[in-house]
Amino acid sequence: MNKCLTVGLMTALMGMGASSAHAFDSNVTVGALAGTTGFGAEASWRFHERASLTANYTAGLVWDGDYDSDNVTYEGDLDISASALKLDFYPFAGRFYLTAGAMFPEMEAHVTGSSTNGGTYELNGQTYSLDSVRGKLTIADGVQPYVGLGWRSSHRSGFGFFSELGVMATDVDVSLSASGSGTSDSNFQENLRAEERELEEDADKLSVYPVAVLGISYTF
Template sequence: MNFLRTNLPCLGAALAITTLPAHAAGLGLSGELGTTGVGVHLSVPLAPQWNARFGVNYFDYSFSSSTNSVNYDAKAKLRTFDALLDWFPFSNGLRLSTGVIYNGNKIDATGRPRNNGTYTLNGNTYLASQAGQVDGRIDFKKFAPYLGVGYGNAVAPDQGWGFTADAGVMFQGNGSSSLSSSGCTASALICARLANDVAAENAELNDKVHGYNLYPVVRVGVSYRF
């Protein structure tokens, strides 16, 4: 069931693509690299100046971050599916794009003890060997509107290989964090205080990610018309 929930948007896209009318001709396929990761998009002509575009983007990368209290080892997991409508008002390949993106992007983070083997949470210091592990996750709303401009018409009649580019914004909403600790081996009193301090640290982390409600989309790639 978890597999079905996670992959439902991609499965829906695959079903939509495979049920396209048999007479649809001149499909275009593009591969891109950018802020959404590595992506593949299928372009479908709808009218002389209109295309539909469906794509999947994927990438993982690790980085370090911190709040005032805790340093984190973090891993960003980029997972998005695009369903876009492209309008070509001119004949030079410039396009305006809008649509919706299924936003599976998330960040997993693990608290990193200081060099002396301690955490400081909400002003209180704990031995990492007693406090256990501090883990967190940052999520965003799952469906995000998209608005952007771009270049390249993958299904232009005279197109074989071509260049494609996008520059836009995904309106992902404010991020939300969830932070928890596990494996506390100290006394019940200290573990209870730790839980309260983790909740305070989560509030600080939530404030830090709250303002990232716009995600820039910049990508370039190549396309091919079949």
């Protein structure tokens, strides 16, 4: 009798689990977003009550700034765009989710160095007479890993809001060029490369880029 009861309970539980699994219908959510990687659009396919696949693209964000190194002030605008492909996990089968995946950023700034000493530039401790110093600062490009957490109402149809916080790895690179009489010095290129490394080390203190997103969505 007990054996029959146990078998019956197990059968009932399995039936409930199967019923619950069949009760979930996959949903597609589309939305518009804004955040620290720009403005854009997102699409998310929630194929299971605890999992979804999400892709987005953002662009149009520009940060301007300057940086002082010895007697050189570097100024430039950082253009930011990024796309992403992520797998989301909903531990409670509701709105809250954890996410991980890959981002494909383009974060570059074309910089111009101006002298604070009337035309002389100090590079790696050596002073040169130059017409200009120009270069490119890359914060991240290619494929970068990403992790985060968020809140999305993709488990039910209709309009909703969503948000996400995360971090993306960076890959800093600096490339400089110069013109003027000082470039003829035999040690100039070596000192220019040393200036690049110094700028990279300072910029590389930001080993991750913070990603914060807010958006409005509709789930079908």
